[in-house]
Amino acid sequence: MPKFSANLSFLYQELPFLDRFAAAEKDGFCALEYLGPYAEPKEKVADALKASGLKQALFNVPSGDWAGGERGIACLPDRIDEFRHGVTLALDYAKALDCPQVNVISGLAPKGADPQVLEKVLVDNLKYAAARAADAGVKLLIEPINLRDIPGFFLSTTEHAERILDKVGSENLYIQYDFYHMQIMQGDLIPTFTRLRDRIAHVQIADNPGRNEPGSGEINYRFIFSELDRLGYDGWVGCEYKPKAGTSEGLGWMKPYLE
Numbered sequence: 001m002p003k004f005s006a007n008l009s010f011l012y013q014e015l016p017f018l019d020r021f022a023a024a025e026k027d028g029f030c031a032l033e034y035l036g037p038y039a040e041p042k043e044k045v046a047d048a049l050k051a052s053g054l055k056q057a058l059f060n061v062p063s064g065d066w067a068g069g070e071r072g073i074a075c076l077p078d079r080i081d082e083f084r085h086g087v088t089l090a091l092d093y094a095k096a097l098d099c100p101q102v103n104v105i106s107g108l109a110p111k112g113a114d115p116q117v118l119e120k121v122l123v124d125n126l127k128y129a130a131a132r133a134a135d136a137g138v139k140l141l142i143e144p145i146n147l148r149d150i151p152g153f154f155l156s157t158t159e160h161a162e163r164i165l166d167k168v169g170s171e172n173l174y175i176q177y178d179f180y181h182m183q184i185m186q187g188d189l190i191p192t193f194t195r196l197r198d199r200i201a202h203v204q205i206a207d208n209p210g211r212n213e214p215g216s217g218e219i220n221y222r223f224i225f226s227e228l229d230r231l232g233y234d235g236w237v238g239c240e241y242k243p244k245a246g247t248s249e250g251l252g253w254m255k256p257y258l259e
């Protein structure tokens, strides 16, 4: 049976951030994830998590000025210090929230930048971060993201993610496989997941087109969930979609999987 994690940066937008925790528990989720908890003190987030009884599945390492259009800073040559301070902050929150994994958002490739330079910065930053995370007992992840939603994103295919993992050479660096992004970029979802099974630590779901509830589009999630079980995937399934008309109202797709 898949274990579903509610992505609170997408679900329950109708509620204040910390109130989303209890709402997710009430609807049957086992865990939580979100882009970042950093707007709230870690003690307050830990209290809300404890009160909900849910597990913290994942969040992102600080990713620059998100509201201003940045999408991560890990590949940017002039932001190395900021990235590394962000790793320290993320691991501090991970400890307070007992979170087993954090995700690094690679960043937009600046116009005219040499991709080889960006790749070296990303690899060096990930070597640093994977070692720090290993010391803290936390897995480090990277996520390929589709270029239609985020034009210019530096890491957009599983092949590129594999190359980065090879270059970093750490046993503590994994892929976050987002079925929605990979349907747009590559398709061939289950054969790709199967090939990369040992390198994937977290998956996320949404349907295409629209990035709405599973079952609203072209991806066969019934088949995907049964394949995840068959392949022995025991990580979380992050629900990172835009509810069409209310989060709770749109959870009919999840009911068959609740025990």
Ligand SMILES: O=C(O)[C@@H](O)C(=O)CO
Pocket (backbone or CB within 6 Å): 035, 060, 103, 105, 143, 145, 178, 181, 204, 240
């Ligand atoms: O797929 C996504 O958008 C995310 O998982 C994320 O963390 C930031 O873009």
Ligand SMILES: [Mg+2]
Pocket (backbone or CB within 6 Å): 143, 178, 204, 240
């Ligand atoms: Mg994602």
